[in-house]
Amino acid sequence: MLKAIIEYIEKSWLLVVSAFIFGLLIAVTNAAWQPKITQNKIAKLDSLMNALIADAEFELILSDVPVELGRGKTAKSNIYKATANDGSCAGFCFGAEGSGFADKIELVIAVDSEFKTIKGYSVLSSNETPGFGDRIVEDYFRNQFIGAPAAVLNLTKKGDETKIDDQIIAISGATVSSTAVVDIFNNYLEQIRAKLIAEGKLADGK
Amino acid sequence: MENKTLGISNVFTAGLWRENPILRLLLGMCPTLAVTTAVKPALTMGLSVIFVLLCSNIVVSLMRKLLKPHLRILMFTLAIATFVTIADLFLKAFQPEMSTVLGPYIPLIIVNCIIICRAEACASKNGLFVSIIDAIGMGIGFTVVLCILGGIRELLATGRIFDIPVMWQSFVPLAAMRMPVGAFITLGLILGLVNLITTKKS
Numbered sequence: 001m002l003k004a005i006i007e008y009i010e011k012s013w014l015l016v017v018s019a020f021i022f023g024l025l026i027a028v029t030n031a032a033w034q035p036k037i038t039q040n041k042i043a044k045l046d047s048l049m050n051a052l053i054a055d056a057e058f059e060l061i062l063s064d065v066p067v068e069l070g071r072g073k074t075a076k077s078n079i080y081k082a083t084a085n086d087g088s089c090a091g092f093c094f095g096a097e098g099s100g101f102a103d104k105i106e107l108v109i110a111v112d113s114e115f116k117t118i119k120g121y122s123v124l125s126s127n128e129t130p131g132f133g134d135r136i137v138e139d140y141f142r143n144q145f146i147g148a149p150a151a152v153l154n155l156t157k158k159g160d161e162t163k164i165d166d167q168i169i170a171i172s173g174a175t176v177s178s179t180a181v182v183d184i185f186n187n188y189l190e191q192i193r194a195k196l197i198a199e200g201k202l203a204d205g206k
Numbered sequence: 207m208e209n210k211t212l213g214i215s216n217v218f219t220a221g222l223w224r225e226n227p228i229l230r231l232l233l234g235m236c237p238t239l240a241v242t243t244a245v246k247p248a249l250t251m252g253l254s255v256i257f258v259l260l261c262s263n264i265v266v267s268l269m270r271k272l273l274k275p276h277l278r279i280l281m282f283t284l285a286i287a288t289f290v291t292i293a294d295l296f297l298k299a300f301q302p303e304m305s306t307v308l309g310p311y312i313p314l315i316i317v318n319c320i321i322i323c324r325a326e327a328c329a330s331k332n333g334l335f336v337s338i339i340d341a342i343g344m345g346i347g348f349t350v351v352l353c354i355l356g357g358i359r360e361l362l363a364t365g366r367i368f369d370i371p372v373m374w375q376s377f378v379p380l381a382a383m384r385m386p387v388g389a390f391i392t393l394g395l396i397l398g399l400v401n402l403i404t405t406k407k408s
Contacts, residue, residue, distance in 0.1 A: 014272050015280060022288040029292050033299040040302040125306065130243075130363075131381030 045108065048122040049080060049093045052110035056082035056090040061201055067191050069098060079192060081201070082110075089113040094192050095124065098184040101176040103127035105136070107184055111150050115193050115202055118185070120146040133177030141178070144168050150189050155182045214339055217328075221343030228351040228393075229400045233319040238352060239389040241311050245368055248356030250304045252349025254293045254312060259321050260341040261289040266329035267337035273330060282325040283316070290315045320348060351396075358392050359383045 049058050062079040069075055077095045084090040091113050097106045105126045110119035120142060128134045135141055140161060145153075147164045155178055159169045170178035196202040227233045234255075241251045265285045266273075273281060294312045297305040305312070315321065324344055329337040357367060363383035365373035382388050 011274055011277070014269065014274070015277055015284070018269075018281060018284055022284055026288055026291050029295055033295050036299040037295070037302075040299065044302065127309075130384040 045095075045124075048108045048124065049082070049110065051122060052093060052108065052120045053082045053091050056084050058082055058093065062195065062199060065094075065192070065195050067096075067188060069187060077188070077192065079196065079201075091119055092192075092196065094188065096121075096184045096188040098180050098187065100126055100128050100180045101133045101174070102129065105177070105180050105184065107181070109185065109188060111189070115150050115189075115196065118145050118148045118150050118189075121181075121185075128177045129174070132171070132174040135171045135174060136177050136181050141171055141181075145185070150193070152190075153182050153185050155179055214336070217336055217339050218343040221340065221345070221347035222350070223347070225344075226347040226351065227320045227323075227344055228348060229397065231320075231323075232397075233323060234348065236314060237311050237318065238355065238393065239386065241308055242352055242355040242359055242389055242392075243363070243384050244360040245353055245356040247304060247307050248352040249349065250297070250301065251308060251311065252345070252352045254290075254297070255315060255318065255320065255348055256342070256345030257293055258286060258289045258315055259324060259345045260338065262286045262321055262325055263329040263337040263341040264334065266325045267332060267334045270330045278326075278330065279322075282322055282330075286321050286325070287316050320344060355389070355392055355396065359388050363388065 046058065050056070058080040060078055061081045064076040065079060066074050067077050075097050080093040082090040082093060091110055092115065093108055093110045095106065096109050097104055099105070103126070105128070106124040107121045108124055109121045111117065112119055122142075123137045126134065126136065128136060144161055144164065145168070148168075149166055151166060153166050153168050155168050155170050155175075157170050157172075157175070159167055161169045168178070168182050193202065221227065223230075225231060228235075228238055237251050237255075241247045262282070262285045266282060269281070290313060293315070294305070297308070297312060324340060328340045332340070361367055361372065362380045365371055365377045365379055380388070383392070
């Protein structure tokens with residue numbers, strides 16, 4: 001028995017010691033750089049939200065709100081309240097996600113203080129086809145959402161992109177990616193609004 | 207002494223041309239095809255690989271006499287995974303944009319054949335100095351080819367290099383060069399060219 005233990009230690013001591021040292025090395029590096037990484041993430045989200053609602057301070061009001069994505073999938077979203085310089089509510093921002101053509105599409109969506117009009121969206125991360133689906137980041141597609149009603153949006157293949165209403169004109173050659181963005185809006189707007197009303201946060205904004 | 211210097215320069219130049227990981231050994235094809243959409247991500251990936259390769263070669267070379275044959279792959283992977291995690295954290299902290307662009311391909315360096323191949327073929331059999339020279343040579347060889355691929359693809363896909371426009375005004379960008387098909391075609395043509403050169407030489 002003792003012999004077996006000694007043999008085991010002889011064979012594996014290097015692995016055990018190395019695992020400990022390497023683990024320590026990663027822990028130290030992580031402790032040193034994690035605050036900077038967190039800060040980067042917050043800065044990125046802040047700049048995206050500021051691009052949607054200018055001159056406002058953002059405050060996290062609800063975190064990890066469960067949102068049904070359909071087909072039994074759920075995602076968690078953080079809701080931010082934008083406060084304008086004069087102290088009034090300038091709107092709400094929340095993270096949203098859905099399946100794109102190749103991978104998950106993550107957006108930041110902004111709506112006005114009464115949750116009646118969309119203020120726009122920014123793409124946090126996407127991996128859509130270059131030249132086609134990745135045009136969801138371009139202004140010509142994004143601008144269709146600015147000022148659109150925060151209700152059910154419809155996707156159509158042809159129409160006037162400059163007309164702002166509940167009709168969103170798809171990017172030609174990228175119907176899947178366009179549908180994905182519209183679906184994300186339709187999924188999230190209703191559920192986030194319901195959550196805000198349930199928590200009594202929307203009444204505050206009025 | 208002269209022989210030793212000659213040996214060292216041989217080790218260094220092996221990675222650059224004779225045993226270039228991409229052009230001659232066809233190792234590390236995953237990052238080669240995936241991150242060469244432009245020069246900047248290609249360069250970042252190359253530098254990350256140089257860092258990981260250098261650190262893993264140093265560690266493996268230092269512990270080569272203590273390695274048990276049946277545990278050596280486990281030890282290599284442990285060392286490589288540690289340095290890849292550090293490189294990944296570094297990019298997330300100081301190059302967040304590049305980290306987003308490269309996505310999962312930085313963590314995937316762990317399974318990059320070049321690094322485990324150098325640990326097995328060179329660092330576990332040679333001293334510290336030779337292992338360091340080998341890592342630098344192989345790393346530079348890998349990075350240069352990635353940058354050439356990235357340069358060609360960025361130029362044809364956008365008409366830019368390092369985001370600076372360099373092509374004439376009426377140039378029509380080839381969107382396909384940014385897609386996987388562009389990577390395969392460019393790599394195939396470069397490999398063909400290299401084979402042509404080496405066949406003519408021999």
